[in-house]
Amino acid sequence: MDYDKLLKKAREKLPDSVLKKERFEVPKIMGHLQGNKTVLSNFSQIATHLNRDPDWMLKYILKELATPGEMQKNLVVLGRKVSASNINEKISEFARKYVICKECGKPDTKISRQNRIIFLKCNACGARYPAI
Numbered sequence: 001m002d003y004d005k006l007l008k009k010a011r012e013k014l015p016d017s018v019l020k021k022e023r024f025e026v027p028k029i030m031g032h033l034q035g036n037k038t039v040l041s042n043f044s045q046i047a048t049h050l051n052r053d054p055d056w057m058l059k060y061i062l063k064e065l066a067t068p069g070e071m072q073k074n075l076v077v078l079g080r081k082v083s084a085s086n087i088n089e090k091i092s093e094f095a096r097k098y099v100i101c102k103e104c105g106k107p108d109t110k111i112s113r114q115n116r117i118i119f120l121k122c123n124a125c126g127a128r129y130p131a132i
Contacts, residue, residue, distance in 0.1 A: 050099050
């Protein structure tokens with residue numbers, strides 16, 4: 001066998017996770033409905049995974065979903081029924097705006113404020129720009 005055939009055969013045996021380009025994946029929300037409220041059980045873990053303040057992230061999500069809500073210990077209680085897909089979409093938007101670097105696409109960023117402007121600083125490539 002020639003080299004190209006051997007390489008192709010080896011790549012076919014690799015698991016799909018190895019071939020993925022992204023190393024960063026936003027976790028999916030877990031929760032349940034309780035009456036007319038939505039209770040999220042892993043919101044704090046997602047905020048930790050994104051390396052962002054849970055209170056700041058919650059404020060963004062509540063504003064985007066146009067719903068009241070609060071953090072109670074490790075749970076987030078939303079004031080109305082909200083679908084998991086809708087919440088996951090807003091968390092993904094949050095990650096695109098305030099976590100992932102627009103230059104290199106890596107999640108290794110820090111947030112800083114100067115006056116009233118929020119800046120994202122990438123620790124991987126050194127880019128610094130205002131968060132939109």
